[in-house]
Amino acid sequence: QKEVEQNSGPLSVPEGAIASLNCTYSDRGSQSFFWYRQYSGKSPELIMSIYSNGDKEDGRFTAQLNKASQYVSLLIRDSQPSDSATYLCAVKGSGSGNTGKLIFGQGTTLQVKP
Amino acid sequence: KAGVTQTPRYLIKTRGQQVTLSCSPISGHRSVSWYQQTPGQGLQFLFEYFSETQRNKGNFPGRFSGRQFSNSRSEMNVSTLELGDSALYLCASSLARELNTEAFFGQGTRLTVV
Numbered sequence: 001q002k003e004v005e006q007n008s009g010p011l012s013v014p015e016g017a018i019a020s021l022n023c024t025y026s027d028r029g030s031q032s033f034f035w036y037r038q039y040s041g042k043s044p045e046l047i048m049s050i051y052s053n054g055d056k057e058d059g060r061f062t063a064q065l066n067k068a069s070q071y072v073s074l075l076i077r078d079s080q081p082s083d084s085a086t087y088l089c090a091v092k093g094s095g096s097g098n099t100g101k102l103i104f105g106q107g108t109t110l111q112v113k114p
Numbered sequence: 115k116a117g118v119t120q121t122p123r124y125l126i127k128t129r130g131q132q133v134t135l136s137c138s139p140i141s142g143h144r145s146v147s148w149y150q151q152t153p154g155q156g157l158q159f160l161f162e163y164f165s166e167t168q169r170n171k172g173n174f175p176g177r178f179s180g181r182q183f184s185n186s187r188s189e190m191n192v193s194t195l196e197l198g199d200s201a202l203y204l205c206a207s208s209l210a211r212e213l214n215t216e217a218f219f220g221q222g223t224r225l226t227v228v
Binding site: 031032034036043045046092097098099100102104106 | 214217
């Protein structure tokens with residue numbers, strides 16, 4: 001079973017700090033990686049996608065990918081109380097049996113304290 | 115551009131009944147995937163449809179089925195409902211099946227089986 005692992009948290013950071021969320025995956029052939037944000041009672045919202053090794057920045061968010069270490073991370077700069085949510089790491093697997101299928105981690109709950 | 119629309123938003127059903135959920139993808143998107151989200155299991159892949167054909171299926175019993183229509187709208191059906199089927203059912207829409215394709219979720223249908 002291909003797995004995606006996240007620390008469930010909660011991860012608590014003060015307002016204005018950098019929040020660092022981490023994710024590891026087991027399928028070495030995985031090619032596509034996504035971060036979703038899910039507020040309580042709501043559906044997941046895509047915030048970042050990353051496909052190549054290195055960093056990808058979008059506003060206050062930076063996704064980092066290291067395929068050799070099978071590691072993806074999400075940095076949130078200048079964290080705001082409105083960033084408090086569960087962050088889901090998702091991986092699109094390799095092989096014909098996994099095309100179109102996202103494998104999710106259990107999510108990390110982030111709390112940003114004013 | 116309208117997002118992914120799922121109907122109904124909430125459902126209460128009795129054990130043994132069946133239920134049909136509907137998903138209208140983003141205009142132009144041809145791939146629709148379904149996921150089940152529960153507190154204990156997280157987000158689990160149910161199946162994926164593309165061009166009216168089921169392309170991939172998760173590890174769920176045969177009571178879970180689906181279909182896709184020529185306009186890319188999709189339905190999923192659960193027969194002989196069990197208490198454990200209570201969950202948030204999410205539909206995700208993608209432009210295509212290629213690896214580097216983002217998936218966008220609808221608001222979900224919250225199913226309660228009593």
